[in-house]
Amino acid sequence: MTYHASDEMAEDKLRIVDVETSILTGRITKIEKDHPRGIKYTIEGFATDRRTRVGTVGRFTATGKYRIITTY
Numbered sequence: 001m002t003y004h005a006s007d008e009m010a011e012d013k014l015r016i017v018d019v020e021t022s023i024l025t026g027r028i029t030k031i032e033k034d035h036p037r038g039i040k041y042t043i044e045g046f047a048t049d050r051r052t053r054v055g056t057v058g059r060f061t062a063t064g065k066y067r068i069i070t071t072y
Helices: 003-011 016-025
Strands: 027-032 040-046 053-060 066-071
Touching (some): 016 053
Antiparallel strands (some): 040 053
8 A cells, every 4th residue: 555545545544454444345346547656546435334335546557456546
């Protein structure tokens, strides 16, 4: 997770478990293939309370890990 994503997460009063849950139970809503740094994925789901909508934008790194760029 980038520092920017951590800051956005804190600003929205989200916990890491909320972001993880939204990724694991959400769905990909957008794929940007033409970004210069690589393919970006927008995933939208719900936090652990199952009411709060959480969105993330991220991409896979060269090592195959998924890096979260921002949350909302």
